[in-house]
Amino acid sequence: MARLIRTEKEVEGRYEEVWLVVEEDALDQWPSGPGDIVGRAAPRITGRQRARGEARYTADVQLPGMLHTAVLRSPHAYARVKSIDLTRALEAPGVRAAIGPDALHVLVDEAGYPGVAVAAVAADTFDEARDAVALIEVDWELLDPVLDPEDAVSRGQLLIDPRRYERGDTERGFAEADIVVEAEYRTQTVLHNSMETHQTICEWQGDRLDVYISTQFIWGVRDEVAEELGMPPDKVRVVCEFMGGGFGSKNGAGDHTFIAAELAKRAGRPVRCALTRREENQASGNRNATIQRLKAGARSDGTLVALSGEFVNAVGWSGWTATTEGPMQMLYACDNVQTVTYGAKINTPPMRAFRAPGFVEGTFGLECLLDELAAKLDLDPLEVRRLNHAHAGDDRPYSSKNLMECYKRAEPHWERRHDARARSEGPWKRGVGLASQIWYGGGGPPSYAWVRLGSDGRATVITAMQDIGTGTATAMTQIAAEELGLPLDRIDFVLGDSARGPYASISAGSSTIPSMGPAVRAAAADAGRQIIEIAAQRYDKEQRILSLKNGHVTSSDGGSWPLAEVVGLLEDAQILGKGARGPNPAGMQVLTFGVQVVEVSVDTETGEVQVDRVAAIHDVGRVINPLGASSQVEGGIIQGIGHTLSEERLLDPQTGTILTQSLDHYKLPTIADTPPEIVTELLDIPDEHLTNLGSKGLGEPPIIPTAAAIANAIRDATGADVRSLPISREEMLRALREARERAGEKVAAPAS
């Protein structure tokens, strides 16, 4: 039954009271441990299609008569358009439409960052559109850009009021500490660089608009486009069948979608607007740089008595101020914590969510600081973490937390540090480091799914969600298969079209499995109940002794009938099941936890750092597909290694021009940078309070602790404190030099 409830919804770590229409989640969780299909490794159901090039990504969509867009982007970090003339562009060969700032709100006449869209042209080919853009005449008034976030903070140029948090009495805490460590950490700006760049094709069908888009949120795009264009939401159809990566950068419709819609309207033709790689690296969002001035006070046994942090987020011209301070507030039991966070407004492209925004950056600072503290006290970093383990949230209990079990499982990996150090040879020093992880990942309502089952005994699961490359479609199919007692190959999974299925959650915030999975299970259970009702009548059995297993209806008194036989009499009739995501447990924090243990080698003469081994132990509730889950963990770690060692967006300090626009300058990790061994251990303990599955999300947790664990391993290997990302050769050599100076002329060696 549908219920109207007043409940709490977590938004970026803040809890808001909202009205929600939810449906009861009446199903009991499955027993823990693997079922027939759930909890067992399943290869991707779309793997063959992807490998054979049959999967249709947005980049593959070709509509008859489709035009191509080129966008004029500001070459300046801060400038005003005094005048703009599209005449020559409109007269250029192949051009069908051209628009400037007066035509569309996303085209601006005040450019606050380099790469912001100013005008756009649709033409028969992309080359014609690009050539026409070069003919647009703009008279710019140049303004002085502010590029340094500290400069912006000191001028009071902020996107939000400084965000302050305090619990306890930090001043007294530090006064009572036996030891206080302080350090400044810096993280760089990094780019998502999804394999598929941001792109949309818009086609008008009378007063209806079809939007083909590479997106993480079909329904969000529908609502955003409808609102902007003043249309009823269901007049907008949004399609995304296959998706080439987003990592948080594709949560919204994006400027390119509105440009395509307007040009398509003017030209009377379908229009594609696709970012080039260079545009992608300028104007599609980023993980913003941070500066973190952190302080920790502890007793001599390692018990934390005070933590404080000043966080500067270099947000950009717009965007939101991620909770870089979150880990400091949440990861450890500490009575006295004080943080202040500044969101600096500068003339750089706006940040966008990037795989655990804020927590990746904040965990690097906090978890390095904790190891610096442990080193000063000559304590075991793992023991310091155990000692300060937070057993309960500040005012609301955890729905489940098994971080201590993660620490226990980390022990054999952590023990390897003695052997690793002993394998140091010549200039190559080896060591092991670890870091903890905390993050959200509980998902929430609403989300819906339908199941359709015909007389052939095959089921189709329908929901208008997107699979952003994470293996969602496979996991959802497993859930339906488990509930219906059907083999995987007798289930079809339909997604990716707002006109062909019910509302589904955003694929962001590690929420897809915990939001969508329970709805899919509920829909399958609804269909399953109907199958059993039919079987009970057909075979004259009581419903309570019937169940679905291995493609059969089985009776506890010994009968067994193939499903196709049971439903074979349906002919064209269909069994229709529907399911909805129920509410989250009231008054509880739903969080994910984990720890990573990393082994590194450092060439102390050239500053080269190699990641030799990563063990990732995470607590994310029930695991649906162990194979998909380990892929997620590996992907997070590899992306984390890029963030830690090689990736950095660079600006020209004078003009603000983005210098790393191509992939030879923006250095993503290659397969050679991937550690030879990544060990994934997921506790697989269902959260008994969370939904009919007990599953949390896993998209973000694996990238969170990687940078700090690498930095801590480097300290273990060399004694050097790296405090700035990326740990380039330059930064590594600087830290080694500093460690040598600290230790006199003797090269600092790890305590053994």
Place this chain on the structure above:
Amino acid sequence: MQLQRPETPEAAAAALGSGSVALAGGTELVPLLRNGLVRAETLIAIRDAVPRGIDGTRIGAGTTLAELEADPQIPQALREACSLAASPQLRTMGTIGGNLLQATRCWYWRLDFPCYLHGGERCHARQGEHREHAIFGNERCASAHPSDIAATLLALGATLRTTQRELTVPDLYRLPTDDNRKVTTIEPDELILELDVPKPEASTYLKAMDRRQFAFPMVGVAAARSGHSVRLALAGVAPIPWALGSPDDLDEATPLTGTAYKVEIARTLVRRAVEAVS
């Protein structure tokens, strides 16, 4: 844009110049064309016109890096330099002749800033972002030469034959000057045809980069020993491949604030390279 496929060096050379540029593997030229840094009305595909293959010390300019990497006749340093360059896909297309003539990866130059190398007044990198830039010969232009192969050939004492002349590797390169901003001496209608690469007694190429493969050299060091003489050359440290008379010559480096770390890395790699060939 037109494409021509001449079959002899003479025909190719005659077709070059005045709006025509040579296309070999295309790994460098195609991105330059796409980004508007090279303009051409006609591409002269030289695959059929330029020798390809290895015969003792002689290497056809059309030989790919992948072919050099695998051939036991090739000195160790050159094989190592090839195997550390680019990616397997690019090495399968890229030729040794084209590799010697590739342009800098300086981001200011690649983004078409009106910089010294493009004929402008000043080097934007010197006052700007320059961690990838030069520590030698960087007074006017701080760009770094990206070729692992060129530095290696410099250390190996290779000579080249073109459609017009025979020359040494040092003769091929020049630092840009006020009246000529080019970094090579090759004429627009001149093609490299063949290289002669003497075999040393021992040689090696060591490379530091920002990731473990598929990156241009931060510092590349080639060392080749013949008898008691070790010849050294560096990649990624100057606007052109840079010969080092002796390891002590690193004291003469003129690093920028952001490139001082390269000197430190070069010292280590030079020491290791000399040890490896001694």
